[in-house]
Amino acid sequence: MESALDCIVCFVRQALDAARMTSADPSVHEGIMRDVLQWTSKMDLKTPPPVFGQHIHRRLRTLTGSHDPYREIKKKSNRMALALLPGLRQTVETAADPLVMALRLALAGNVIDMGVSSSISSTDLQNAVDKAMTEPLAGPLAAFQQALRSAHTIFYLADNAGEIVFDRLLIEQLGAQRVTVAVRGAPVINDATREDATQAGLDNLVPVVDNGSDAPGTLLDDCSEAFRHRFDSADLIIAKGQGNFESLNTVPKNIFFLFKVKCSVVAAHVGLPQGAHVLAVPGA
Amino acid sequence: MESALDCIVCFVRQALDAARMTSADPSVHEGIMRDVLQWTSKMDLKTPPPVFGQHIHRRLRTLTGSHDPYREIKKKSNRMALALLPGLRQTVETAADPLVMALRLALAGNVIDMGVSSSISSTDLQNAVDKAMTEPLAGPLAAFQQALRSAHTIFYLADNAGEIVFDRLLIEQLGAQRVTVAVRGAPVINDATREDATQAGLDNLVPVVDNGSDAPGTLLDDCSEAFRHRFDSADLIIAKGQGNFESLNTVPKNIFFLFKVKCSVVAAHVGLPQGAHVLAVPGA
Numbered sequence: 001m002e003s004a005l006d007c008i009v010c011f012v013r014q015a016l017d018a019a020r021m022t023s024a025d026p027s028v029h030e031g032i033m034r035d036v037l038q039w040t041s042k043m044d045l046k047t048p049p050p051v052f053g054q055h056i057h058r059r060l061r062t063l064t065g066s067h068d069p070y071r072e073i074k075k076k077s078n079r080m081a082l083a084l085l086p087g088l089r090q091t092v093e094t095a096a097d098p099l100v101m102a103l104r105l106a107l108a109g110n111v112i113d114m115g116v117s118s119s120i121s122s123t124d125l126q127n128a129v130d131k132a133m134t135e136p137l138a139g140p141l142a143a144f145q146q147a148l149r150s151a152h153t154i155f156y157l158a159d160n161a162g163e164i165v166f167d168r169l170l171i172e173q174l175g176a177q178r179v180t181v182a183v184r185g186a187p188v189i190n191d192a193t194r195e196d197a198t199q200a201g202l203d204n205l206v207p208v209v210d211n212g213s214d215a216p217g218t219l220l221d222d223c224s225e226a227f228r229h230r231f232d233s234a235d236l237i238i239a240k241g242q243g244n245f246e247s248l249n250t251v252p253k254n255i256f257f258l259f260k261v262k263c264s265v266v267a268a269h270v271g272l273p274q275g276a277h278v279l280a281v282p283g284a
Numbered sequence: 285m286e287s288a289l290d291c292i293v294c295f296v297r298q299a300l301d302a303a304r305m306t307s308a309d310p311s312v313h314e315g316i317m318r319d320v321l322q323w324t325s326k327m328d329l330k331t332p333p334p335v336f337g338q339h340i341h342r343r344l345r346t347l348t349g350s351h352d353p354y355r356e357i358k359k360k361s362n363r364m365a366l367a368l369l370p371g372l373r374q375t376v377e378t379a380a381d382p383l384v385m386a387l388r389l390a391l392a393g394n395v396i397d398m399g400v401s402s403s404i405s406s407t408d409l410q411n412a413v414d415k416a417m418t419e420p421l422a423g424p425l426a427a428f429q430q431a432l433r434s435a436h437t438i439f440y441l442a443d444n445a446g447e448i449v450f451d452r453l454l455i456e457q458l459g460a461q462r463v464t465v466a467v468r469g470a471p472v473i474n475d476a477t478r479e480d481a482t483q484a485g486l487d488n489l490v491p492v493v494d495n496g497s498d499a500p501g502t503l504l505d506d507c508s509e510a511f512r513h514r515f516d517s518a519d520l521i522i523a524k525g526q527g528n529f530e531s532l533n534t535v536p537k538n539i540f541f542l543f544k545v546k547c548s549v550v551a552a553h554v555g556l557p558q559g560a561h562v563l564a565v566p567g568a
Contacts, residue, residue, distance in 0.1 A: 012296050016290065038321070
């Protein structure tokens with residue numbers, strides 16, 4: 001997906017928010033802002049939005065000298081989600097359609113996004129769960145169910161810390177034996193890395209690989225060869241979160257995107273309101 | 285007032301909004317964005333915010349080839365406000381304290397600001413009037429009344445088209461014979477120029493001068509010598525709108541600012557919430 005001019009406005013705002021969240025030093029705030037303004041002034045708008053996020057957060061890590069400024073926030077998100085897990089699992093197992101319920105809850109977990117809001121509480125998370133029970137699930141559900149029936153291997157691209165705990169429920173419904181989970185190759189915002197997969201207990205359930213990249217999405221050219229090989233050979237790919245949609249929505253593969261619409265640009269792109277819960281395929 | 289980093293985020297957003305409002309050509313939108321990003325990346329943050337507004341709108345006028353892209357919007361605002369004028373005048377004349385009521389209505393008029401919102405309807409305007417009746421008027425009202433008692437000459441710095449009609453009511457209460465009104469020297473956003481003063485009927489009531497500048501505020505160095513002379517020699521200056529506050533709040537003169545707080549940066553600066561109606565003096 002290309003970037004809109006509205007994305008630039010959002011990157012500038014995000015850069016300032018992220019700088020303030022990760023450093024108390026005004027010179028860091030000003031430094032990142034000047035860098036982002038200068039850089040975006042020359043950017044090719046054909047570039048997908050996650051490239052901007054990657055640049056901003058690389059620069060922020062350099063300026064703050066912190067390899068992983070969101071580490072504590074990620075740990076906290078994982079803990080909060082793990083506390084909900086037993087109850088959520090029961091909800092899935094007693095649901096009329098456990099797969100659809102697990103899809104709904106995986107979408108609820110997508111509310112944990114520090115690129116969009118700067119903090120999340122247990123109450124926010126519980127509200128997201130409650131909302132996901134009734135929120136319409138837009139998209140080709142029957143085609144997804146059909147794809148699941150025929151797939152031998154499923155490559156599951158995770159999104160954020162905390163959210164990855166919710167993903168466990170869906171992976172259990174998909175059949176863990178055919179699933180491999182991919183996380184980011186290095187910290188960026190609160191996106192899930194290997195450390196989060198371990199905290200979420202995913203590594204005991206399925207093979208976990210990392211994509212070799214520090215983009216808040218999946219920029220195939222920036223991913224490791226090992227990741228691309230798995231991506232190319234999987235029967236079915238499930239990609240969580242808007243960042244994965246923004247970076248893979250034009251890739252002609254058997255991908256189902258699962259995300260909450262978080263901005264007006266993607267809302268206009270998919271023809272659904274902000275906040276909508278979406279199941280989508282490439283080309284959407 | 286210096287600019288905050290938050291102001292930069294706002295300028296970038298304003299530039300895009302203004303470009304879309306004044307041109308349907310995507311290359312104009314992209315051109316102004318790239319220019320503003322490049323320019324703000326190097327800006328001295330000691331610069332008051334109206335300098336950014338001046339730059340953005342100059343550039344926009346060049347790119348669109350339109351000397352006054354907001355002309356029709358300004359005319360419409362003046363017409364809408366003139367339609368309300370007889371009723372509002374009656375409200376002032378029958379009020380327990382006509383001066384305070386006129387102050388309240390002059391503040392209500394400050395809602396007509398195309399730098400902040402892209403359109404305003406008669407309903408918005410009526411709602412603003414209704415709100416102004418009960419909204420607390422923060423600031424040194426007694427000092428203002430005292431200053432009015434001793435001033436022989438009052439220099440009234442107008443803000444926006446439409447709003448300038450509401451200013452008539454306050455000028456009538458101040459005593460038109462001692463008031464001179466200043467408008468912007470050239471079109472910028474929907475700020476009032478001579479044309480608006482004429483449409484509002486102000487030129488039949490008081491002398492109208494222009495400040496020689498196209499900034500959406502009063503940057504003294506950018507104003508004409510004639511304007512500065514009047515500014516320096518007036519017993520009392522009344523400056524309408526946040527742009528005038530942002531550009532004159534450190535000038536040690538007998539100024540009373542009258543404005544609605546329109547952003548978080550100014551809200552933090554004056555210690556009042558966004559939307560508050562403020563009467564303030566320099567140093568506030």
